[in-house]
Structures are given as structure tokens and as C-alpha cells.
Amino acid sequence: MTSIVDQRKNKFNRYKDLRNNPTELLEPVIKPVKEYDAADRINDICDSGTFERFEFEFPETNPLEFEGYVEKKQELRGETGWHDAIIAGSCKIGGYKAVVVVMDKRFMMASMGIELGETVCRSCEYAMNHHLPLIIFTASGGARMQEGILSLMQMAKTSAVIEKFKEAGGLYIAVLTHPTTGGVSASFATLGDITLAEPNALVGFAGPRVIEQTIGQKLPQGFQRAEFLEEHGFVDAVVKREDLKDTLAKILMLHH
Amino acid sequence: MKAIDRVLKARDKDRPKITDYIDNVFTDFFEQKGDLLGKDDASIYGGIALFHGQPVTVLGHRKGNDVSENVICNFGMPGPEGYRKALRLMKQAEKFNRPIITFVDTPGAYPGLEAEMYGISQAISGNLAAMSTLKVPVITIVTGEGSSGGALGIAVANKVYMLENAVYSVLSPEGFASILWHDSAKRDEAAEAMKLTAADLLEFGVIDGIISERGIELSVVNETDEVKNYSRLYSRVDKQIATALKELSKLGAEELAKDRFNKFRSFDEAYLKVDASARMENV
Numbered sequence: 001m002t003s004i005v006d007q008r009k010n011k012f013n014r015y016k017d018l019r020n021n022p023t024e025l026l027e028p029v030i031k032p033v034k035e036y037d038a039a040d041r042i043n044d045i046c047d048s049g050t051f052e053r054f055e056f057e058f059p060e061t062n063p064l065e066f067e068g069y070v071e072k073k074q075e076l077r078g079e080t081g082w083h084d085a086i087i088a089g090s091c092k093i094g095g096y097k098a099v100v101v102v103m104d105k106r107f108m109m110a111s112m113g114i115e116l117g118e119t120v121c122r123s124c125e126y127a128m129n130h131h132l133p134l135i136i137f138t139a140s141g142g143a144r145m146q147e148g149i150l151s152l153m154q155m156a157k158t159s160a161v162i163e164k165f166k167e168a169g170g171l172y173i174a175v176l177t178h179p180t181t182g183g184v185s186a187s188f189a190t191l192g193d194i195t196l197a198e199p200n201a202l203v204g205f206a207g208p209r210v211i212e213q214t215i216g217q218k219l220p221q222g223f224q225r226a227e228f229l230e231e232h233g234f235v236d237a238v239v240k241r242e243d244l245k246d247t248l249a250k251i252l253m254l255h256h
Numbered sequence: 257m258k259a260i261d262r263v264l265k266a267r268d269k270d271r272p273k274i275t276d277y278i279d280n281v282f283t284d285f286f287e288q289k290g291d292l293l294g295k296d297d298a299s300i301y302g303g304i305a306l307f308h309g310q311p312v313t314v315l316g317h318r319k320g321n322d323v324s325e326n327v328i329c330n331f332g333m334p335g336p337e338g339y340r341k342a343l344r345l346m347k348q349a350e351k352f353n354r355p356i357i358t359f360v361d362t363p364g365a366y367p368g369l370e371a372e373m374y375g376i377s378q379a380i381s382g383n384l385a386a387m388s389t390l391k392v393p394v395i396t397i398v399t400g401e402g403s404s405g406g407a408l409g410i411a412v413a414n415k416v417y418m419l420e421n422a423v424y425s426v427l428s429p430e431g432f433a434s435i436l437w438h439d440s441a442k443r444d445e446a447a448e449a450m451k452l453t454a455a456d457l458l459e460f461g462v463i464d465g466i467i468s469e470r471g472i473e474l475s476v477v478n479e480t481d482e483v484k485n486y487s488r489l490y491s492r493v494d495k496q497i498a499t500a501l502k503e504l505s506k507l508g509a510e511e512l513a514k515d516r517f518n519k520f521r522s523f524d525e526a527y528l529k530v531d532a533s534a535r536m537e538n539v
Contacts, residue, residue: 057530058528058530059527059528059529059530059531061527061528063451063460063527064449064450064451066449114524114527114528117524118524118528121521143404143426143427145426145427145432145435145436146436147426148425148426148450148451148452149424149425149426149450149451149452149456149457149460149462150460150462150524150527151426152404152405152408152425152426153408153462153520153523153524154524155380155381155384155405155408156384156388156408156411156412156520157520157521157523157524159381159384159385159388160384160385160388160412160516160517160520160521161521162385163385163386163388163389164388164389164517167389182405183404183405183426185377185381186365186376186377186380186381186384186405186409187380187381187384187405188381189377189381190375190377190378190381190382191381191382191385203377204372204377205365205367205371205372205376205377205380205405206365206367206368206371206372206376210367211367211368211369211372214366214367214368215368215369219369223369223372224372232373232374232375234375234378
């Protein structure tokens with residue numbers, strides 16, 4: 001039995017989720033009390049005690065001098081413990097070494113700004129220099145609006161670096177998690193040698209709301225969900241969260 | 257001039273279109289249609305042409321000149337087929353060692369049901385990745401609206417230029433205002449805050465130069481005058497392409513790809529220097 005305080009907290013968190021991710025209004029789902037975050041992901045995927053976080057140092061960036069942006073980031077740093085919406089490091093998965101990058105949507109919907117794009121690139125370059133496979137768990141609302149054109153250009157930057165890594169023979173596995181949209185969906189998220197997706201994850205370029213406004217009709221059930229992508233040939237497999245580690249270990253083994 | 261005025265100018269339906277640039281800057285244009293995968297997307301227009309006698313591949317967004325053309329061209333909003341067609345033309349240019357010139361003028365990629373179903377994300381990311389490795393010179397000119405991934409999808413170039421009144425941004429000001437302030441009516445403020453004018457982008461280091469539009473809008477008295485006035489713009493565009501091609505012709509195939517890679521890898525390095533602020537204080 002949940003206490004009244006917990007019930008209130010749940011309700012509060014639910015509203016907060018919806019504010020951050022209005023697309024969910026279209027298809028409400030029951031959320032667990034604590035959202036599955038990047039730390040949970042690393043715990044679940046990496047062999048215990050093997051994750052070594054990359055210590056990239058970044059200055060404060062606010063290229064548009066956008067009001068309130070720095071304050072917002074500082075507040076979120078306190079809440080999440082991350083410097084931006086992404087953490088990266090090397091680890092072992094089922095005994096196989098790999099570089100793992102996880103995006104955390106609690107931080108401004110894991111929108112892509114300079115720091116996030118650069119973290120993807122540096123992690124990829126680390127993987128290239130150390131001949132390791134690269135695994136990115138994507139989740140993003142898209143471009144970081146507050147960084148304007150520099151945010152858009154991260155799409156080209158990350159895509160170029162990933163392409164270079166792949167041309168050099170590197171294995172890149174993209175794991176699409178809910179939601180992966182906009183500029184992230186149209187750059188490194190869809191460039192995997194192998195692409196996995198979590199069940200029911202929303203993956204698409206334009207948000208469902210925008211599409212509905214454009215075409216003036218309701219979208220079909222399941223549109224832009226992982227299973228829809230699988231059906232249309234854009235993902236190798238839809239894999240349940242509890243099976244992801246084994247699946248990744250198997251793919252790493254097959255490329256070892 | 258306010259940022260929003262530039263946005264409106266960039267969207268002006270009477271601005272020269274890709275068809276005008278092809279007619280006036282190039283000769284012997286041969287249009288190539290289709291993505292060879294099942295569709296021709298008219299919102300991307302392109303083919304082979306001569307630029308001062310040199311074969312080049314030229315392509316870009318097409319909005320159309322009147323309402324019926326607008327509809328055919330989907331107002332310059334390509335679907336995945338458009339980006340795949342562009343990529344096909346560019347890969348072919350690489351094969352035949354032709355420089356590539358792209359013209360950007362789009363409100364964005366089409367946010368539609370079929371576009372998603374057939375992989376608009378994959379088509380754009382595929383172009384970004386493939387363009388970064390092309391072994392021929394790539395030159396992009398943003399002539400009108402350069403909006404979002406839909407613009408960038410054909411704009412990973414060694415040299416990127418903007419017309420003076422063109423804009424280039426992560427999203428339309430309306431979209432920006434709607435996302436950040438939940439009010440698309442605040443587009444004027446958004447346009448200002450986004451820093452999307454040619455001068456802003458030059459300062460950010462995202463583009464390499466601005467093509468002046470001075471003197472082209474004055475005294476549009478009759479049709480002859482209009483042609484005359486725009487001809488000044490075409491000759492400036494011509495000159496810019498010629499200069500860029502001359503500069504890039506010094507680079508070999510691998511160097512061209514490397515040059516482009518380095519440009520996009522490090523355009524934002526000034527924002528990533530940890531000691532930048534400390535050094536500023538010392539100055």
C-alpha cells in the first residue's frame with residue numbers, strides 16, 4: 001500500500017514528466033515511481049565494477065546567451081549528478097570490453113548541445129583509438145534549442161565522427177530508448193551497424209504532435225514505436241530491457 | 257534590420273529560386289530525377305551542369321514558383337526520397353570527379369506520416385555521414401530559409417555561404433517559440449534570440465562568407481529591370497562559387513574529405529576550451 005505522501009509524490013512526478021515530454025499525453029503510460037535513469041542503465045548493462053567513467057572537462061557554454069539557460073543546467077546538475085545529459089565510459093559486458101555512452105532524459109530531455117555532441121565524438125574517438133566497440137543508448141527530445149545553430153551542427157559533427165569510426169572498421173551499436181527524436185534521431189542514433197530498440201520506445205524525426213498538426217489527422221496506434229520501426233525495416237531487433245545485456249554480449253562475442 | 261525581417265525576406269516567394277540560379281549561373285543543365293528506390297521527390301531538384309565550362313553536380317531544395325508548383329514540390333520540404341536522391345547525385349558526382357554545389361532553401365524536412373514510415377531520420381543521418389567523406393569539393397549556398405536537419409541534410413560542405421538575407425537555424429522561429437515558450441506567436445522574439453542571420457552565423461564560425469544582396473531590390477520598375485537587378489546577385493554567386501572552387505582545387509581527393517571532416521569536427525572548439533574564460537580575464 002503506498003502512503004499518501006508517496007501518492008502525492010507520484011502525482012507530482014507524473015506532471016513533471018508530462019511537462020518535459022508532452023508527446024506522452026497522446027498515449028499515457030503508467031510510470032514507475034522512480035524513472036529508469038542512466039545510472040540504472042550502467043548498473044544493468046556493465047559487468048559489476050567494470051565501468052570507468054571518462055573524465056571529460058567542459059566549460060560552461062551558452063552561445064546564444066540565452067536567459068536562464070546556465071541556471072537551468074546548474075540546477076539539473078545538482079539533481080542528476082551529471083554535467084550534461086550524457087555519461088560515457090569504458091566497461092565490460094559479459095566479459096567483452098566496450099565503450100558505453102548513455103543519454104539521460106532527466107537532463108533537459110537529453111537534448112543535444114555542444115557538450116553532448118562532443119561527448120559522443122570523444123567517446124567514439126576513444127573507441128577508435130583503443131579498437132573497442134561503441135554502444136550508445138540514445139534518448140533525446142532532439143536539438144538543444146538554447147544553443148541554436150551550434151546545436152544543429154552537432155548532427156553533422158557526430159555523424160562525421162561515427163562514420164569515420166565505422167570506416168576504420170569499428171563496430172557501432174545503437175540502442176534506441178524512449179524517446180529518441182529530432183536531431184539525435186536524424187544523426188548518430190540511426191547510423192548503427194546494428195540497431196536495437198527497447199519495446200514501445202518512440203523513435204522518429206518529427207514529434208507525433210507536429211505530424212498530427214501537419215497532416216490534420218490522428219496517427220495510427222503504435223506509430224513511430226519500436227515495433228513499427230522493426231516492421232518497416234529500420235531496427236535489427238526490439239529487445240526487452242531485461243534481455244539487453246545478454247543480447248549485447250552476444251553481439252560483442254560475434255564481433256570478437 | 258530586425259532578425260524577423262530577415263526571416264520574412266528569406267521566405268519571400270519572389271526571391272530567386274534554385275531554378276533561377278541554375279538558369280543564370282550554370283549552362284547545359286541536365287536534370288536527374290528519382291532516388292532509384294521507388295520515388296522522385298520534386299522538392300529536391302538537381303542534375304549535371306557546366307560552371308564556366310567545368311562539369312559540376314548542382315542540386316538543392318525546390319519550393320516552386322506558383323501554387324501548383326508549390327504543391328508538387330511540397331513547399332520545399334523533402335521526404336526521405338529527396339535526401340536519397342540528393343545522395344545518389346552526390347555519390348555519382350564523386351565517381352566522375354565533379355564538384356558539388358548545393359542550394360539550401362527549405363522550411364525543413366517534411367514532418368509527415370509517410371516521411372517517418374520510410375525513414376526520414378535514416379535518410380538525413382545517412383546524408384550527413386556520407387557527405388562527410390565525399391572526395392570532391394562541396395560548396396553550399398543558403399539562399400533563403402535554412403531550417404533544421406532538412407537544410408543540413410544537403411549542407412555538409414567544405415565551404416558554406418549565405419546570402420545576406422538568408423537565415424540558417426535549428427528550427428523555424430515559430431517552432432522555437434512553441435517549444436521553449438509554448439507560444440508560437442512569439443516568433444519575433446524567437447528570431448532575435450536564435451541568432452540566425454548570416455552575420456550571426458559568420459561570427460559563430462558556422463559559415464565561411466556572406467554574399468551581399470545590396471542593390472538588387474532597388475528600382476524594380478518592370479520586368480527588364482528586375483532581371484537586371486537580380487543579375488547582379490547571380491554574378492556575385494557566380495564569383496563566390498568560382499573563388500571557392502579555385503581554392504578547393506588545390507586539395508587532393510583525400511584532403512578534400514579531411515578538410516570537410518575537420519571543419520565539422522572542430523567548428524565549435526572555441527566553446528570547448530576549458531581555460532577560455534580564465535584567459536579572457538587575464539587579457
